[in-house]
Amino acid sequence: MAIDPNFEANRDVAEQHEGHRVWGPVDEPEQLGIHGTHVAVDFDICIADGACLEDCPVDVFEWTDTPGHPESDIKADPINETQCIDCMLCVDVCPVDAIDVDPGRAGRL
Amino acid sequence: MNAGVRSEAASKKMSTDIRFTDFKSDKQPTWCPGCGDFGTMNGMMKALANTGNDPDNTFVVAGIGCSGKIGTYMHSYALHGIHGRALPVGIGAKLANPNLEVMVAGGDGDGYSIGAGHFIHAVRRNVDMTYIVMDNRIYGLTKGQASPTSREDFETSTTPEGPKQPPVNPLALALAAGGTFIAQSFSSDSQRHTEIVQKAVEHDGFGFVNVYSPCVTFNDVDTYDYFRDTIVDLAEADHDPTAYDDAADAIMDGDKEYQGVLYQDEHSVAYEEREGLSENMAVIPDRAPDNATDLVREFY
Numbered sequence: 471m472a473i474d475p476n477f478e479a480n481r482d483v484a485e486q487h488e489g490h491r492v493w494g495p496v497d498e499p500e501q502l503g504i505h506g507t508h509v510a511v512d513f514d515i516c517i518a519d520g521a522c523l524e525d526c527p528v529d530v531f532e533w534t535d536t537p538g539h540p541e542s543d544i545k546a547d548p549i550n551e552t553q554c555i556d557c558m559l560c561v562d563v564c565p566v567d568a569i570d571v572d573p574g575r576a577g578r579l
Numbered sequence: 580m581n582a583g584v585r586s587e588a589a590s591k592k593m594s595t596d597i598r599f600t601d602f603k604s605d606k607q608p609t610w611c612p613g614c615g616d617f618g619t620m621n622g623m624m625k626a627l628a629n630t631g632n633d634p635d636n637t638f639v640v641a642g643i644g645c646s647g648k649i650g651t652y653m654h655s656y657a658l659h660g661i662h663g664r665a666l667p668v669g670i671g672a673k674l675a676n677p678n679l680e681v682m683v684a685g686g687d688g689d690g691y692s693i694g695a696g697h698f699i700h701a702v703r704r705n706v707d708m709t710y711i712v713m714d715n716r717i718y719g720l721t722k723g724q725a726s727p728t729s730r731e732d733f734e735t736s737t738t739p740e741g742p743k744q745p746p747v748n749p750l751a752l753a754l755a756a757g758g759t760f761i762a763q764s765f766s767s768d769s770q771r772h773t774e775i776v777q778k779a780v781e782h783d784g785f786g787f788v789n790v791y792s793p794c795v796t797f798n799d800v801d802t803y804d805y806f807r808d809t810i811v812d813l814a815e816a817d818h819d820p821t822a823y824d825d826a827a828d829a830i831m832d833g834d835k836e837y838q839g840v841l842y843q844d845e846h847s848v849a850y851e852e853r854e855g856l857s858e859n860m861a862v863i864p865d866r867a868p869d870n871a872t873d874l875v876r877e878f879y
């Protein structure tokens with residue numbers, strides 16, 4: 471399963487986290503939703519591979535602890551999504567298609 | 580993406596609240612994921628927005644190469660020129676209409692091999708415009724041949740044992756040609772890159788910035804990691820760009836990868852100012868002339 475690129479239409483904002491939105495449903499610790507809007511990471515798909523953290527040229531991602539989540543207990547959190555330059559590298563390298571980047575969603579924090 | 584709607588909203592805005600995203604076109608870049616050109620373009624758009632420009636007064640002239648696609652991805656007036664010859668088009672446009680903000684962009688091949696002649700003469704004419712070279716030390720578009728900035732031992736399809744000649748130092752070329760603003764930045768350091776390009780835009784004369792923009796597909800030596808590890812930021816090195824001798828020392832020091840404004844002539848007067856060319860010579864009619872179709876046909 472890949473991240474739903476139409477999450478804005480299909481989900482509601484559940485909360486804010488580190489300056490970005492979290493798109494629900496959220497039911498911690500098993501269900502965490504999608505973090506970020508311009509750079510969106512589906513925490514329920516993320517397996518903490520780390521390629522995006524390593525490769526993003528402008529360091530958009532940082533690890534955040536998510537103990538008790540079935541896929542992984544850390545997640546790549548797009549805490550600097552306003553820095554994103556839309557190079558699509560993270561989308562390309564993510565082995566589980568957990569990331570969607572759309573400059574059309576930029577500015578909607 | 581929703582760029583059509585966005586640009587309509589943009590046109591309703593006053594030019595004072597132009598955002599850098601207003602300079603994005605609705606075309607999705609075909610650059611490889613991770614290409615340095617993304618960051619280079621991003622900083623250019625931010626610098627234009629920060630200096631109070633808007634797409635309506637901005638003219639981007641692009642060369643040929645992966646870098647040359649930038650005119651399509653930015654929302655402004657633009658012209659995708661011929662290889663190596665973007666600069667004279669930019670100069671002509673600026674002299675015809677000095678109210679335009681002119682930004683010329685191209686690759687290291689475009690600017691320093693086929694376009695090297697135009698480069699030095701554009702530098703010495705000192706027209707008030709900005710020239711961005713997206714330097715990835717390779718010919719990207721044509722799939723990986725050595726460029727003038729490639730390392731001496733960089734093996735490529737055309738140089739199986741490396742070019743066996745030292746790379747050109749574009750900053751030194753600019754200094755020797757009488758450059759009044761000579762800078763270098765790194766596409767991945769968004770903030771500094773934006774600041775540096777912004778200074779080039781604000782400079783009264785020819786603002787030249789060589790931007791390290793890594794090619795992630797054909798250059799495995801001049802990588803993001805390489806630049807991150809080696810870059811020396813002049814902002815932290817107590818460098819005075821207005822002191823010519825210090826600038827010349829830094830520029831001639833071929834061993835260091837500097838980021839920052841290496842040289843700026845504070846007393847620079849742009850060519851058009853010196854020559855009293857302040858009038859807009861470009862008369863833009865309200866409607867196309869009646870014989871426009873015939874005129875266009877002449878070129879087919």
Ligand SMILES: Cc1ncc(C[n+]2csc(CCOP(=O)(O)OP(=O)(O)O)c2C)c(N)n1
Nearest residue numbers: 644645646662686687688689717718719720
């Ligand atoms: C007159 C002419 N000669 C050669 C070419 C082939 N050509 C296209 S792009 C290019 C070099 C591109 O290198 P660079 O300017 O560094 O741009 P990059 O693709 O690396 O951004 C060449 C030689 C051309 N298009 N036109």
Ligand code: SF4
Nearest residue numbers: 526554555557558560
């Ligand atoms: S698209 Fe590029 S800049 Fe944006 S988060 Fe992904 S890797 Fe980073």
Ligand code: SF4
Nearest residue numbers: 611614645719794795
């Ligand atoms: S080939 Fe190199 S320069 Fe061209 S788009 Fe790909 S990464 Fe960028």
Ligand SMILES: [Mg+2]
Nearest residue numbers: 686687715717
């Ligand atoms: Mg190149």
